[in-house]
Amino acid sequence: MTKTRLTTLVLATGNAGKVRELSRIFGDLPFELKSLRDFDGITGMDETGETFVENASLKATGFAVQTRELCLADDSGIEVEALGNAPGVLSARFAGADTGYDVKIERLLAMMRESGSSSRKARFVCGIAVANDRGRIVHTVQAQCRGTIADKPRGTNGFGYDPIFIPDGFGQTFGELGDDVKGSISHRAKAADLIIRYLLDFIARRT
Numbered sequence: 001m002t003k004t005r006l007t008t009l010v011l012a013t014g015n016a017g018k019v020r021e022l023s024r025i026f027g028d029l030p031f032e033l034k035s036l037r038d039f040d041g042i043t044g045m046d047e048t049g050e051t052f053v054e055n056a057s058l059k060a061t062g063f064a065v066q067t068r069e070l071c072l073a074d075d076s077g078i079e080v081e082a083l084g085n086a087p088g089v090l091s092a093r094f095a096g097a098d099t100g101y102d103v104k105i106e107r108l109l110a111m112m113r114e115s116g117s118s119s120r121k122a123r124f125v126c127g128i129a130v131a132n133d134r135g136r137i138v139h140t141v142q143a144q145c146r147g148t149i150a151d152k153p154r155g156t157n158g159f160g161y162d163p164i165f166i167p168d169g170f171g172q173t174f175g176e177l178g179d180d181v182k183g184s185i186s187h188r189a190k191a192a193d194l195i196i197r198y199l200l201d202f203i204a205r206r207t
Helices: 016-026 052-067 101-115 179-185 187-206
Strands: 007-011 031-035 070-080 121-131 137-149 165-167
Touching: 007 016, 007 052, 007 187, 016 031, 016 070, 016 179, 016 187, 052 070, 052 121, 052 137, 070 187, 101 137, 121 187, 137 187, 179 187
Parallel strands: 007 031, 007 070
Antiparallel strands: 070 121, 121 137, 137 165
């Protein structure tokens, strides 16, 4: 009997932390998961969109064309009320694209102190887009996780702004919470739940 080849799903990132998180989220789906690290000669995409979904769509389209595979891309960031919802889609480039997140976090906290606002409300937002092997966007979703900004970084779990984000209903930052908790309440987990419904339907239509 010929074994049916699993459909490849490219997780459009080379970020090791994000690869681990997305692989954990999508690992039980009937796909052969790959990341951009599995392909040679991949050219990065400029994230020029004004929303998270727009940036996710730009990446999904561009990397699907290059890999010629079904491609899933996400764009996420943090929006801080005291900063007028900045840094938002510029979260990864905030305080300089090449600076570490320790620098970005310290700059964000400094700006909050300088803002004159007493609000520490914030939210993580994640947009996810899926493009087919011809580069056409076939589905998009967006989700969020509300919380507050801690006065200083706490914890070493996760990545990015996780050490300063305390999700509503918890007293610990994402940097302190375990993967099991974060995997059920985070913005990326919520968006993933929505996109998983589409991916399962996608597989059902192909079988």
